[in-house]
Amino acid sequence: MNEKVCMVTGANSGIGFAAAKGLAAQGAAIVMVCRNRERGEEARKEIVRQTGNERIELLLCDLSSLRSVRDLSEAFRSRWDRLDVLVNNAGGLFDRPQTSADGFEMTFAVNYLAPFLLTHLLLDKLQASNNGRIVNVASVMQAKALDLDAAIAPQASYSSFKAYRTAKLAVILMTYFMAERLSDTGIAVNALHPGVVYTPQSTRGVPGFLRPLAKLFMSSPEQGARLILHLAASPEAGASSGKYYAGSRAVSTVPLSYDSQLQRKLYERSLHWTGLPENAFPID
Structure with missing residues (x-):
């Protein structure tokens, strides 16, 4: 990964931190995307300390805001002429209905709309690498139905897990659609389930006294990042696109995710929703 440029969202903790550290240890220049400057800078310094790689840069972004995502893209473009790997890792699970600054249901905004917009804003930089890779962190939790109008608006009968499953299904639909449309560009687009990983986010719903016990049965962030590192860095993964990985292999997702008409409609x-032009990249 020497001379490669990698962006990892949600890189100050959990799986994102482990992925950024793993890529830095392989010699890549890392762009850490974090929401909080203080926590992000602490994480950046820790990765430099552990890996000896000083080519680690911090960029700030609030992924619940499309304006902030656009600012992130501009900040990156002003510093780098290409992007070799984009890891769309950041996500959120919210225990009550919330609305983003742009009026969207918060889970859908953070987990889906933000990576959708960021990926499109950086497509030309990924193509400039001649072997760009987009790695989308999805989940085994996937909705079996998708009402697009309901997905973008907070519902009266809100369920945090239902909203999360809906957003992660959208991520997989995006992955499949973009992989096919980018098949002649050299950009590989894949999604993955990192496993059940012990992070502050994943244990929010676990009572405090049970969290030490939960840690015994959940994977570490480093274990959860292994598949990200494989898809980002391994030579064989660069030849694969439009796949969803769990464990160490490509597996099937819910039947609805292969519906090409739904993929196009969502796209x-x-x-x-994100204010992108219809020709963000050509489609048939």
Whole structure:
């Protein structure tokens, strides 16, 4: 990974931190995307300390804001002429209904709309690498149905896990659609389930007294990041696109995720929701 440039969102803790550290240990220049400057800078210094790699940069972004995502893209573009790997890792699970600054249901905004917009804003930089890779962190938790109008708006009968499953299904639909449309560009697009990983985010719903016990049965962030590192750095993963990985192999997702008409419908709606032009990249 020497001379490679990698962006990892949500890189100050958990799986994102482990992935950024793992890529830095392989010699890559890392762009850490974090929401909080203080925590992000602490994480950046720790990665430099542990890996000896000083080519670690911090960029700030609030992924619940499309304006902030656009600012992140501009900040990156002003510093780098290409992007070799984009790891869309950051996500959130919210225990009550919330609305983003742009009026979208918060889970959908953070877990899906933000990576959708960021990926499109950096497509030309990924293509400039001649072997760009997009790694989308999805989940084994996938909705079996998708109502696009309901997905973007907070519902009266809100369920945090239902909202999360909906957003992660959207991530997989995006992965499959973009992989096919980018098949002639040299950009590989894949998604993955990192496993059940012990992080502050994943244990929010676990009572405090049970968290030490939960840690015994959950993977570490380093274990959860292994598949990200494989898809980001291994030579064989660069030849694969449009796959969803769990464990160490490509596996199937829910039947609805292969619906090409739904993929296109979500894609076209997403262009509208994020303010992107219809020709963000050509589609048939």
